[in-house]
Amino acid sequence: MPPPQFLELDDIHKRFAGVHALRGVDLSIREGEVHCLAGENGSGKSTLIKVIAGVHPPEEGRVRIGGSDLDPVTPLESIRRGVQVIYQDFSLFPNLSVAENLALNNEVEQGRRIVRWSRIRATAREALARIRRELPLHRPVGELPVADRQLVAIARALLHDARLVIMDEPTTALTQREVENLFTVIENLRAEGIAILFVSHKLREVLRISERLTILRNGSKVAEGPTTDFDERSITEAMTGRSVRDEKFHYTAGPGARPPVLEVEGLGRPPAYRGVSFRVDPGEIVGITGLLGSGRTELALGLFGLLPAREGSVRLDGQPLRIRSVEEALAAGIAYVPEDRLTEGLFLEQSIHRNIIASILPELAGRFGFLDFARARREVEEWIRDFGIATPNAEVPAQSLSGGNQQRVLLARWLARTPRVLVLNGPTVGVDVGSKEAIHQRLRALAAEGMAVLLLSDDLPEVVSNCNRVLLLREGRLAAEFDESVTEETLNAHFAETAGTAGV
Amino acid sequence: MGRLLRQHEFYVAVILVGFSLLVGLVNPAFFSLWNLFALLKSSAVIGIFSLGLLLVLISGEIDISFPAIGVVALYLTNLFFSGIDYEGTVLLPFLMAAGIGVLLGSINAFVIARFQLPTLIVSLGTLSAFQGFILTFVDTRIINRLSDPMIDYSRSKALSFGGEGGPVYSIHTSVLVFLLLAVVTWILLRYTTLGRGVYALGGDRQATRRAGFRIWKIETFIYLYVGFLAGIAGLIHSAHVRSGNPFDLVGTELNVLAAVVLGGARIGGGRGTVLGTVLGVLLITVMNNSLILLGIPSYWQRFVTGMVLIVAVVLPQVRHLRSPQPA
Ligand SMILES: Nc1ncnc2c1ncn2[C@@H]1O[C@H](COP(=O)(O)OP(=O)(O)OP(=O)(O)O)[C@@H](O)[C@H]1O
Ligand SMILES: [Mg+2]
Numbered sequence: 001m002p003p004p005q006f007l008e009l010d011d012i013h014k015r016f017a018g019v020h021a022l023r024g025v026d027l028s029i030r031e032g033e034v035h036c037l038a039g040e041n042g043s044g045k046s047t048l049i050k051v052i053a054g055v056h057p058p059e060e061g062r063v064r065i066g067g068s069d070l071d072p073v074t075p076l077e078s079i080r081r082g083v084q085v086i087y088q089d090f091s092l093f094p095n096l097s098v099a100e101n102l103a104l105n106n107e108v109e110q111g112r113r114i115v116r117w118s119r120i121r122a123t124a125r126e127a128l129a130r131i132r133r134e135l136p137l138h139r140p141v142g143e144l145p146v147a148d149r150q151l152v153a154i155a156r157a158l159l160h161d162a163r164l165v166i167m168d169e170p171t172t173a174l175t176q177r178e179v180e181n182l183f184t185v186i187e188n189l190r191a192e193g194i195a196i197l198f199v200s201h202k203l204r205e206v207l208r209i210s211e212r213l214t215i216l217r218n219g220s221k222v223a224e225g226p227t228t229d230f231d232e233r234s235i236t237e238a239m240t241g242r243s244v245r246d247e248k249f250h251y252t253a254g255p256g257a258r259p260p261v262l263e264v265e266g267l268g269r270p271p272a273y274r275g276v277s278f279r280v281d282p283g284e285i286v287g288i289t290g291l292l293g294s295g296r297t298e299l300a301l302g303l304f305g306l307l308p309a310r311e312g313s314v315r316l317d318g319q320p321l322r323i324r325s326v327e328e329a330l331a332a333g334i335a336y337v338p339e340d341r342l343t344e345g346l347f348l349e350q351s352i353h354r355n356i357i358a359s360i361l362p363e364l365a366g367r368f369g370f371l372d373f374a375r376a377r378r379e380v381e382e383w384i385r386d387f388g389i390a391t392p393n394a395e396v397p398a399q400s401l402s403g404g405n406q407q408r409v410l411l412a413r414w415l416a417r418t419p420r421v422l423v424l425n426g427p428t429v430g431v432d433v434g435s436k437e438a439i440h441q442r443l444r445a446l447a448a449e450g451m452a453v454l455l456l457s458d459d460l461p462e463v464v465s466n467c468n469r470v471l472l473l474r475e476g477r478l479a480a481e482f483d484e485s486v487t488e489e490t491l492n493a494h495f496a497e498t499a500g501t502a503g504v
Numbered sequence: 505m506g507r508l509l510r511q512h513e514f515y516v517a518v519i520l521v522g523f524s525l526l527v528g529l530v531n532p533a534f535f536s537l538w539n540l541f542a543l544l545k546s547s548a549v550i551g552i553f554s555l556g557l558l559l560v561l562i563s564g565e566i567d568i569s570f571p572a573i574g575v576v577a578l579y580l581t582n583l584f585f586s587g588i589d590y591e592g593t594v595l596l597p598f599l600m601a602a603g604i605g606v607l608l609g610s611i612n613a614f615v616i617a618r619f620q621l622p623t624l625i626v627s628l629g630t631l632s633a634f635q636g637f638i639l640t641f642v643d644t645r646i647i648n649r650l651s652d653p654m655i656d657y658s659r660s661k662a663l664s665f666g667g668e669g670g671p672v673y674s675i676h677t678s679v680l681v682f683l684l685l686a687v688v689t690w691i692l693l694r695y696t697t698l699g700r701g702v703y704a705l706g707g708d709r710q711a712t713r714r715a716g717f718r719i720w721k722i723e724t725f726i727y728l729y730v731g732f733l734a735g736i737a738g739l740i741h742s743a744h745v746r747s748g749n750p751f752d753l754v755g756t757e758l759n760v761l762a763a764v765v766l767g768g769a770r771i772g773g774g775r776g777t778v779l780g781t782v783l784g785v786l787l788i789t790v791m792n793n794s795l796i797l798l799g800i801p802s803y804w805q806r807f808v809t810g811m812v813l814i815v816a817v818v819l820p821q822v823r824h825l826r827s828p829q830p831a
Pocket of ligand 2: 045046047403404
């Protein structure tokens with residue numbers, strides 16, 4: 001006999017001003033089931049999760065958790081019945097310590113009025129033990145790197161009486177090794193009878209970890225069933241309603257030797273990275289990959305002047321260039337799309353319009369410094385169309401967009417500058433397959449126009465299919481270079497080697 | 505030791521001691537027990553106000569209406585008790601002042617929590633509304649004769665020693681009240697879930713809601729508590745100056761804000777401690793009272809307080825901007 005249903009959603013509807021985000025969605029999850037929710041950006045996945053969590057009560061439909069209806073659906077009631085959510089933005093308190101972040105929700109849930117710090121620390125240790133990680137309990141969470149912040153969010157959700165853990169894109173900020181770690185945890189939870197609802201854009205992960213699958217498109221459920229009934233192609237087709245191919249990128253050096261756009265010689269900022277040398281020719285897309293802590297992000301920040309390099313030299317179009325600040329990088333034509341769109345890139349409360357034109361304000365300013373509003377509006381409309389940003393209009397605040405659409409806004413902002421060198425750090429993190437392809441096409445088109453593209457990513461399929469050369473960073477040094485014939489298997493083997501030498 | 509050096513409170517204490525030494529060097533009268541105890545007494549009113557403002561700042565807002573709450577409380581309370589020639593315990597006037605404070609605080613709380621408005625804007629309105637209410641509907645005259653229990657309170661001491669031919673040194677009861685309220689506030693912030701909710705709210709509003717807190721409850725509590733403290737502070741002020749003046753107190757917001765910010769509370773929310781606030785209050789009090797000892801004209805006070813406030817806000821920001829961004 002199969003285990004009983006833990007969660008049942010029936011004909012859920014949810015509208016936001018002008019957007020019908022959920023249109024009669026059904027979903028059911030049994031106890032101990034690992035269930036995956038897939039769908040394009042803006043298809044309503046996060047909204048559905050918020051309905052279950054009681055953050056957005058549904059306008060129509062029934063929510064049944066643990067055998068009885070919730071009426072009304074409130075966050076507290078949902079938590080009481082054992083639902084724990086890891087949000088895309090982690091929902092942590094940056095000003096509070098790791099220990100308190102781990103324990104606070106639990107304290108509130110249990111209706112405690114008095115805080116005993118020994119209990120808080122004990123709870124925190126227990127939470128970390130479940131993900132088999134050590135983190136400094138006293139450190140404010142805001143001081144932790146993104147990956148650790150996410151670990152805190154995950155550990156917190158696993159505490160105590162959780163019977164359904166919902167993870168909204170939990171793996172986007174994790175490296176492969178950390179993903180493996182998470183999957184181990186998920187397996188353990190399943191064995192304990194705890195159900196998991198999992199949102200991911202990485203289809204390979206979806207196929208590997210989940211037992212059942214629900215696919216949303218435009219706020220409606222379009223497919224559902226055991227994962228074994230699906231493969232990457234059929235999931236993609238159900239999500240997009242068409243078939244998508246991501247072809248491999250081929251670089252052809254143009255006729256006649258063109259000088260390299262970017263030459264980097266012995267660049268370093270010890271201890272993060274040192275002695276890094278490479279060049280990028282016009283039209284190339286060069287991939288840089290490496291595990292967390294390999295110096296990848298620091299290198300990117302160095303090229304963009306955020307953490308200026310201390311050693312070595314950079315030449316742009318043959319001219320020596322010193323990058324000591326972001327202004328200098330921008331003036332020279334270097335643009336950077338950061339890894340963590342939520343904290344580094346977007347003005348979440350500002351409109352999409354403002355977010356996109358933020359980087360090209362000087363160009364848009366006409367004589368006397370007045371903004372050319374008509375032109376700005378035209379440009380913004382163009383970007384929204386080109387990138388397929390799903391929004392009623394350009395004036396809504398960026399934070400009302402789905403995660404993937406926020407990422408597209410960020411990309412649009414930097415591409416609007418038409419830079420000479422484009423440095424992208426994890427450009428398609430959290431972006432669905434359909435628009436991933438659109439972004440990749442866009443990068444290839446830009447490369448073809450002669451822009452130098454540096455793609456930093458640990459999404460190996462992305463690196464392999466889009467780069468004509470791949471550099472591997474290891475502990476701050478260039479460890480290997482591959483040409484376009486590189487495969488995921490080769491890169492994976494090198495990663496494994498890195499992990500081995502690092503002794504982890 | 506490393507941990508100590510990272511604490512904001514440590515630096516405030518160092519500055520406090522350093523500044524005191526400087527003043528004492530110029531004018532040794534500063535270090536007389538008499539002067540130190542007088543300073544403590546005059547820090548009580550600002551101090552009690554500061555405890556309330558601390559909660560507001562931690563929650564990520566700014567309130568400036570509390571002096572007006574203090575004024576209403578002190579005026580109505582004194583008007584009533586002098587009017588009936590009250591003779592009983594001083595606890596009753598304190599209860600009434602605190603009650604009036606809570607009532608006015610509930611007006612702030614209602615508007616802020618119900619309509620989700622920024623406190624600064626709301627309190628700008630209630631500041632003049634509260635004081636205006638007294639001036640328009642009650643009276644504009646200064647109450648010169650306080651009731652006997654209030655007069656007794658104004659002379660009361662928590663602790664005194666010396667005597668036997670020598671001078672008598674005493675610590676005023678208000679200092680004890682301030683200390684007591686500081687301890688209560690400290691316990692509240694550190695050892696109650698509600699108090700942690702105030703920090704949570706200042707850290708991330710959305711996450712607070714998701715954690716299961718009722719935000720309106722936290723906010724309501726904050727503004728009731730601010731009102732409670734403001735009522736008490738107002739009454740104590742009237743005892744110190746032995747009159748009920750409806751034009752007093754409004755204008756001290758700047759000092760109080762400076763004290764709390766100096767003490768390490770961050771504008772923008774999420775950070776601040778009672779210990780830091782108490783140190784900040786002492787620092788502001790010493791500065792305000794010592795400019796005279798240093799021979800600086802007293803009208804410089806507002807200027808200096810303003811500058812100190814700016815420095816206190818700018819310094820942590822500089823440190824923040826300098827530290828490398830987490831990659
Ligand atoms: N608070 C809000 N106000 C207005 N519209 C919203 C709000 N939240 C979501 N939406 C809209 O609802 C739709 C569904 O968004 P949702 O965040 O659920 O998508 P998603 O499937 O999680 O996408 P992604 O993969 O990009 O995270 C989108 O069109 C989004 O713009
Ligand atoms: Mg989402």
